[in-house]
Amino acid sequence: xxxxxxxxxxxxxxxxxxxxxxxxxxxxxxxxxxxxxxxxxxxxxxxxxxxxxxxxxxxxxxxxxxxxxxxxxxxxxxxxxxxxxxxxxxxxxxxxxxxxxxxxxxxxxxxxxxxxxxxxxxxxxxxxxxxxxxxxxxxxxxxxxxxxxxxxxxxxxxxxxxxxxxxxxxxxxxxxxxxxxxxxxxxxxxxxxxxxxxxxxxxxxxxxxxxxxxxxxxxxxxxxxxxxxxxxx
Amino acid sequence: xxxxxxxxxxxxxxxxxxxxxxxxxxxxxxxxxxxxxxxxxxxxxxxxxxxxxxxxxxxxxxxxxxxxxxxxxxxxxxxxxxxxxx
Numbered sequence: 001x002x003x004x005x006x007x008x009x010x011x012x013x014x015x016x017x018x019x020x021x022x023x024x025x026x027x028x029x030x031x032x033x034x035x036x037x038x039x040x041x042x043x044x045x046x047x048x049x050x051x052x053x054x055x056x057x058x059x060x061x062x063x064x065x066x067x068x069x070x071x072x073x074x075x076x077x078x079x080x081x082x083x084x085x086x087x088x089x090x091x092x093x094x095x096x097x098x099x100x101x102x103x104x105x106x107x108x109x110x111x112x113x114x115x116x117x118x119x120x121x122x123x124x125x126x127x128x129x130x131x132x133x134x135x136x137x138x139x140x141x142x143x144x145x146x147x148x149x150x151x152x153x154x155x156x157x158x159x160x161x162x163x164x165x166x167x168x169x170x171x172x173x174x175x176x177x178x179x180x181x182x183x184x185x186x187x188x189x190x191x192x193x194x195x196x197x198x199x200x201x202x203x204x205x206x207x208x209x210x211x212x213x214x215x216x217x218x219x220x221x222x223x224x225x226x227x228x229x230x231x232x233x
Numbered sequence: 234x235x236x237x238x239x240x241x242x243x244x245x246x247x248x249x250x251x252x253x254x255x256x257x258x259x260x261x262x263x264x265x266x267x268x269x270x271x272x273x274x275x276x277x278x279x280x281x282x283x284x285x286x287x288x289x290x291x292x293x294x295x296x297x298x299x300x301x302x303x304x305x306x307x308x309x310x311x312x313x314x315x316x317x318x319x
Contacts, residue, residue, distance in 0.1 A: 038317040040310060047309050051301040076309055080316040130251070132282075137247040146245025152281045155288060163292045172292045191293035197258065208260070216254035223289040 024088035032092060036083055047076070050093070053193050054100050060184055061101070061108035071107055075100040094203055101203065131220035155230045168229070175225040179218050186211055187218035244268040249279050253286050 024032065034042035054075060059068040078099045086095055138149050155162070162168055176184055176192070185204060189195045190211075201211050244252075244265075249272055255261045256269050273279050 040313055040317075043313045044306065044310060047306060048301055051305065051309070052299045053297060056297070073309075073312075076312060077316075080313065131253070132247075132250045134247070137245070139247075144245070146247035148246050148278045151278050152285065154281060155285060159288050160291075163288065163295055168292060169295060173296060176293065176296075187293060191290050192296045194294055194297065212254055212258055212260060215258075216251075219254060219286060219289055220250075222293065223285050226289055226292065227285065 024091055028092040029088060032083070032086065032088070050096060054097070056192065057097065057188060058100055058104040060181070060188060061104035061113060063108075063111050063113060067107060067111070068104075071100065071104045074103055078103070090202075091199075094199065097203055129217060131216065132224075153227055153230055155226070156233070159230075168226075171225065171229045172222065175222045176218075179221060183214045183218035183221075186214040187222065190215055191219070244272045246272075246276065246279050246282075249273075249276075250282060253283060256283075257286070 031042055031046065035046065051072065054072045055065075055068055058071040058075075059065065062068050062071060075096065079096055082095075082099070086092070090098075136149055136152075137146050139145055141147055176187060179187065186200060186206075189200045189203070190197065197208060197211055197215075200206075201208055204211070206214075249269065252261060252265065252269060256266070261269060273283065
């Protein structure tokens with residue numbers, strides 16, 4: 001499990017914790033040895049790899065960027081203090097983020113924020129929220145019942161290029177920001193940070209199925225907002 | 234209606250959009266995956282929709298392309314030096 005040495009907070013939904021374990025990789029073990037040996041360049045690499053992700057993830061739980069920075073700073077201290085106790089039963093990355101999430105959740109709770117997964121969690125409770133506005137389908141078409149009323153919007157000849165624009169970036173950023181906390185958590189780890197579903201289930205203590213339902217809702221909503229954006233261009 | 238059309242009709246566009254994530258995550262049952270594949274083989278509009286979803290995923294991934302400010306990095310390195318001194 002991903003909670004080794006990660007502070008005092010119990011993992012959420014521990015009973016649902018999937019059995020998948022992500023052990024420390026050979027590369028990480030090398031890094032770990034260097035860190036323990038006081039190798040500053042190893043720490044610089046670790047910080048360069050994870051700092052911005054840590055800030056983004058902690059930001060989901062706390063009220064402001066300033067608090068988020070404090071939480072990340074505390075996390076790095078916690079990592080350094082815990083290095084000797086880390087036994088490599090999960091990946092170094094998972095361990096670091098577990099420390100972060102525990103701290104950020106605690107901090108968010110103190111601030112009275114709504115914390116994802118802090119209550120019994122049932123992804124299926126938000127079923128019935130369609131991925132696409134039902135008016136875009138024609139139920140009564142005799143030949144293709146439930147087919148598109150009209151062609152989905154083409155997002156331009158060069159959408160890949162558009163993805164790099166600052167404007168689109170802020171559209172995506174605010175679309176994710178507006179999602180319910182559980183969905184935001186999953187899409188941030190999966191699609192923004194590029195974690196695998198196994199890693200996400202492991203650190204959040206959710207089942208693969210629940211994770212997929214949340215990811216589906218989140219992606220569908222962000223797509224809708226992007227579609228509106230492309231429609232307004 | 235020929236056999237292909239009957240198969241395509243089997244999964245509607247409305248149903249497909251709810252199965253896209255399971256499809257991309259390789260979590261569909263073999264039977265549903267087959268119905269899904271048959272549908273997109275003939276439905277360009279759903280292919281467009283799937284392209285939109287793929288671009289959505291890509292767009293989200295772009296958000297993580299950021300690097301740590303130099304002063305923050307330096308501050309953390311000094312934290313590391315303090316830790317090393319014990």
